[in-house]
Amino acid sequence: MNTNSSMAALGASVGARPLMGRAYEGDPTRLPAESFGLAPVVPPKRNRTAPWDYDREAYKGRNMVERVFNRMKHYRQAATRHDRLDETFLANLQLIPIAIYLKNTAKNLTSVNTP
Incomplete structure (x- = not known):
């Protein structure tokens, strides 16, 4: 089993959902994460011609994590x-x-x- 397939298996088994900022919503960042079996939670930019749905409640958790790191x-x-x-x-x-x-x-x- 190569590294890519093991990463995909790990991501799918854990159900990892990385919370990403809108700056990282581009295809070069989002598509490799999806190929590893991860389901990134990132809102599409407003000018996207084909926007996708994302979990808005999960994305709100990103703000809380950033505030904790800022306080630290x-x-x-x-x-x-x-x-x-x-x-x-x-x-x-x-x-x-x-x-x-x-x-x-x-x-x-x-x-x-x-x-």
Whole structure:
């Protein structure tokens, strides 16, 4: 089994649906993903002569993922990668979302308890 057929089998078995921005909706990007058995979720550009349907609800999840990465970049450890060990960098990447969650939870609790 060659690499392309194994990638196609993996994509089809997992049901992978990569969320892609409109900048990557061109045929050179989208068609190879489809040939690997992936179902890319990407809206067509407005000037497409033959637009396709896409899962709008799944595409909305892309915005949430981008916002999480943007918030993570506010932490210097993740943005500058000063860690020498990969394990330390990975640990920081795992701790940052926890810190963001706790910060937002504390902010919500104070706004609810404030008269």
